[in-house]
Amino acid sequence: MSHPFPYDPFQAEAIACIDQGLSVLVAAPTGAGKTAIAEYAIERAIAAGQSVVYTAPIKALSNQKYRDFYARYGDRIGILTGDVTLNATAPILIMTTEIYRNSLLEADRRFASCAWIIFDEVHYLDDRERGTVWEEAIVLTPPAVKLLALSATISNAEQVAAWLREVHGRQIRVIRESHRPVPLKVAFQCQGQILQSPEALKSQGYLGRELWRSPDRHRRHRQWLENRPNRVDRLIHHLREAGRLPCLYFAFGRRRVEGLAEELAAVNFLTDEEQRQLLGRFDALCERFRLGSDRTAWALRDLVKHGVAYHHAGMLPTLKEVVEQLFTSRLIKAIVTTETFALGVNMPARSVVLDTLRKRMEGRFATIRAREFTQMAGRAGRRGMDEAGFVYIRVNPLEVGFPEVVQVVHGKPEPVISRLNTTYATLLNLYRHHGQRLFDIYNRTLHWYQSSTYHRKQAQGLMQRKLDLLRSMAYLTETGLTPKGVFAAGLYGYELTLGELHAAGILNHLHAEDLAILLCALVYEPRRGMPPPKKLPRAVGQLTHRCDAVIRAIQRAEFKASLPPTKPPHFQLAPAVEAWMRGVAFETLGDLCGADDGELVRAFRMVVQLLRQLATLNGLSPALRGTVHRARAAINRDVVDAEQELRLTLT
Ligand SMILES: Nc1ncnc2c1ncn2[C@@H]1O[C@H](COP(=O)(O)OP(=O)(O)OP(=O)(O)O)[C@@H](O)[C@H]1O
Numbered sequence: 001m002s003h004p005f006p007y008d009p010f011q012a013e014a015i016a017c018i019d020q021g022l023s024v025l026v027a028a029p030t031g032a033g034k035t036a037i038a039e040y041a042i043e044r045a046i047a048a049g050q051s052v053v054y055t056a057p058i059k060a061l062s063n064q065k066y067r068d069f070y071a072r073y074g075d076r077i078g079i080l081t082g083d084v085t086l087n088a089t090a091p092i093l094i095m096t097t098e099i100y101r102n103s104l105l106e107a108d109r110r111f112a113s114c115a116w117i118i119f120d121e122v123h124y125l126d127d128r129e130r131g132t133v134w135e136e137a138i139v140l141t142p143p144a145v146k147l148l149a150l151s152a153t154i155s156n157a158e159q160v161a162a163w164l165r166e167v168h169g170r171q172i173r174v175i176r177e178s179h180r181p182v183p184l185k186v187a188f189q190c191q192g193q194i195l196q197s198p199e200a201l202k203s204q205g206y207l208g209r210e211l212w213r214s215p216d217r218h219r220r221h222r223q224w225l226e227n228r229p230n231r232v233d234r235l236i237h238h239l240r241e242a243g244r245l246p247c248l249y250f251a252f253g254r255r256r257v258e259g260l261a262e263e264l265a266a267v268n269f270l271t272d273e274e275q276r277q278l279l280g281r282f283d284a285l286c287e288r289f290r291l292g293s294d295r296t297a298w299a300l301r302d303l304v305k306h307g308v309a310y311h312h313a314g315m316l317p318t319l320k321e322v323v324e325q326l327f328t329s330r331l332i333k334a335i336v337t338t339e340t341f342a343l344g345v346n347m348p349a350r351s352v353v354l355d356t357l358r359k360r361m362e363g364r365f366a367t368i369r370a371r372e373f374t375q376m377a378g379r380a381g382r383r384g385m386d387e388a389g390f391v392y393i394r395v396n397p398l399e400v401g402f403p404e405v406v407q408v409v410h411g412k413p414e415p416v417i418s419r420l421n422t423t424y425a426t427l428l429n430l431y432r433h434h435g436q437r438l439f440d441i442y443n444r445t446l447h448w449y450q451s452s453t454y455h456r457k458q459a460q461g462l463m464q465r466k467l468d469l470l471r472s473m474a475y476l477t478e479t480g481l482t483p484k485g486v487f488a489a490g491l492y493g494y495e496l497t498l499g500e501l502h503a504a505g506i507l508n509h510l511h512a513e514d515l516a517i518l519l520c521a522l523v524y525e526p527r528r529g530m531p532p533p534k535k536l537p538r539a540v541g542q543l544t545h546r547c548d549a550v551i552r553a554i555q556r557a558e559f560k561a562s563l564p565p566t567k568p569p570h571f572q573l574a575p576a577v578e579a580w581m582r583g584v585a586f587e588t589l590g591d592l593c594g595a596d597d598g599e600l601v602r603a604f605r606m607v608v609q610l611l612r613q614l615a616t617l618n619g620l621s622p623a624l625r626g627t628v629h630r631a632r633a634a635i636n637r638d639v640v641d642a643e644q645e646l647r648l649t650l651t
Pocket residue numbers: 005006007008011028029030031032033034035036151152343344345346378383
C-alpha cells in the first residue's frame with residue numbers, strides 16, 4: 001500500500017495479524033493512525049477479490065471515509081447510510097452501523113462472504129442510546145467474517161476481545177498502543193490565570209482546597225472564597241502569543257458556541273493577504289454548495305473575515321462542510337464547535353480548548369467522562385507539524401471539584417460496558433428467524449458476558465415482556481409473525497406506533513403532506529424550551545388526536561407490562577413540513593417553526609429514511625404505496641437530499 005510514511009510498530013503488528021487472517025482489536029490514541037490499518041485490510045481484501053464492510057458511528061465520518069476512499073478506489077466503493085445509497089453492490093461498502101445491523105437482522109446473506117467487517121470507534125458499544133446496535137451487529141455478524149475493531153478509548157480491551165473471541169469462535173488479537181505520536185500538554189485556566197500543572201491548579205486555582213462546594217450542600221465556602229472570572233480574550237491572546245493557534249475550541253450548546261465565536265472574532269487573526277485568501281475560498285465554497293441565500297452563511301462570513309468560525313448541529317450540513325474544508329486548509333485560526341467534531345474526523349489543531357468540564361446529560365449537568373475528554377483533547381497536536389499538542393481546560397472551582405478534574409484528565413477512560421436494549425423491531429426480526437430460540441442469541445451478547453446471574457435474568461425478563469406485549473397486540477403468534485408483525489419488523493424505530501396506525505387504517509387515508517407531517521412528529525424531539533406548536537395546518541388537528549389516541553393505547557400496554565413508554569409525537573415542525581412539501585424555499589422555514597436549519601434537515605432526512613423503509617414493505621396498499629412515493633419525492637429535494645449533497649462534496 002502506498003503510504004507516504006513507514007508504519008509505526010503497532011500498525012505493523014496489526015497488519016501482521018491481518019496477514020495471518022486473525023481478527024484484531026486495536027486500541028490506540030486519537031490520531032495514532034488506525035485508519036491505515038483499516039485501509040490495509042481493505043486493500044488486501046480487494047486484491048484477493050473479496051469484499052469488506054466498514055462501519056462508522058456518525059454520518060459525517062462515513063461521508064468523509066466515503067470521499068477519501070472514493071478518491072482512492074473509485075467505483076469499487078459504495079455507501080449505505082439511512083439516507084444515502086450509492087453503488088450498493090460495490091465490494092467495499094461504507095455503512096452506518098444501524099444499516100449493517102438491520103441487514104443482518106433481515107438475514108441478508110450478502111455479508112456472509114465478506115472478508116472483513118470493520119467497526120471504527122467501537123467504543124460506541126457503550127453509548128447509552130445506540131450501543132445496543134453495535135452489540136447486535138457484532139453478535140449477528142456471520143462467523144466466517146473477520147472483525148477489525150478500532151478505538152482510541154477502550155480501557156477493557158482484553159475483556160471485550162475475550163467476548164468477541166467467544167461469540168465468533170475465532171482468534172482475535174488485541175493491539176494496544178498507549179504512546180501518542182504527538183505528546184499532549186495540559187494546562188488550565190482558573191481564577192483568570194493560566195496554570196500549567198495540576199499542582200498549580202490546586203494551589204492557585206482552588207486555593208489549596210479540593211472542593212469549593214461542600215458535599216453536604218453547605219454553601220458556606222462560596223461566600224468567602226473569591227472566584228475571579230476566566231476571560232476568553234485573555235486565553236486566546238495567550239494562545240496567540242505562545243504560537244499555539246490554530247485551536248479547536250469545544251463548548252456545549254449551540255448558542256454558547258456562536259456567542260464564543262463572536263467573542264473571539266473581536267480580534268482579527270489574519271493579515272490582509274490571509275483574509276483575501278480565506279474569504280475567496282469561503283465564497284467559492286458557498287457558491288459550490290449553493291449557500292448564497294443562507295442567513296447563517298452570511299453571519300459566519302463576518303467571523304471568517306477575522307479567521308474564526310463555528311460548527312454545530314444546528315447548521316446546514318453543507319455549511320458545516322464548508323467550515324471543515326476551510327479548517328483543513330489551515331487558514332482558520334480558531335473554530336468553536338460542539339463535541340461531535342471530536343469524533344474520528346481527521347481535523348486536528350495545534351491546541352484544544354475545553355470551555356468547561358460540565359455538560360448537560362439526560363436533563364442535568366454532570367462532569368464529562370474521561371473518555372469524552374480523551375476524544376476531544378486528542379484532537380490537539382498535528383502529526384508531522386507540531387512538536388506537542390496543547391490542551392487548555394477552563395475550570396470553575398464552584399462547578400467542579402479538584403479530584404474530579406484530575407480524574408477526567410488523568411484517569412483511565414471508563415470501561416466499555418454493554419448497553420443492550422433490544423427494540424421491538426429487533427425482537428420481531430429475531431423471532432421471525434429463530435422463534436423462542438432467540439434467547440440463545442442473548443447468551444452470546446456482551447451483556448450476558450459482563451453481567452451477574454441476577455442481571456441476566458432481568459434482561460431476559462425484559463425481552464420476554466416485550467415479546468408478550470407484541471403477542472398481546474397481535475404482532476406475533478406461536479408460529480411466527482402476523483402480517484402486522486412483518487410490517488413492523490421492517491421499520492427500525494417507531495415500529496409499534498406505525499404498526500398500530502397502519503392496522504387502524506389511518507395511514508391508508510392520508511395525503512402525502514399529512515403522512516410526512518405525521519412521520520416528522522414521530523421522529524422529532526424538540527429542544528428544551530421550545531414552545532408548543534402555534535397554529536397547526538387544518539387536517540393536522542384531527543391527525544394529532546388520532547395519533548395521540550393510538551400512542552396512549554400503546555403506552556398503557558407498556559405501562560402494564562413495566563416497559564419503557566413509546567415516544568410521544570411532537571408536531572412543532574408541522575407548518576414547516578407542509579410549506580416545504582409545497583415547494584417553498586428552505587430559508588423561510590425557520591420562521592414557521594423556530595427550529596434551526598440543521599435540526600430541520602435532520603428531521604426531514606429522518607422522515608425520508610422512514611419513507612424509504614415504508615417503501616420496502618410488502619403489505620402496503622397500492623394507495624399507501626403511492627402516497628409514500630409522493631411524500632418522499634416532495635420532501636427529499638434541495639438541501640434535504642443527502643445523496644445530492646454527498647455528490648457535491650466529491651472532488
Ligand atoms: N505511521 C505514520 N506516520 C506518520 N503519519 C501517520 C502514520 N499513520 C497515520 N498517520 C497520519 O496520522 C493522521 C491521523 O490518523 P488517523 O485518522 O488514522 O487517526 P486515528 O487513529 O483513526 O484517530 P481517531 O481515534 O481520532 O479516529 C493521519 O493524517 C495519517 O495520515
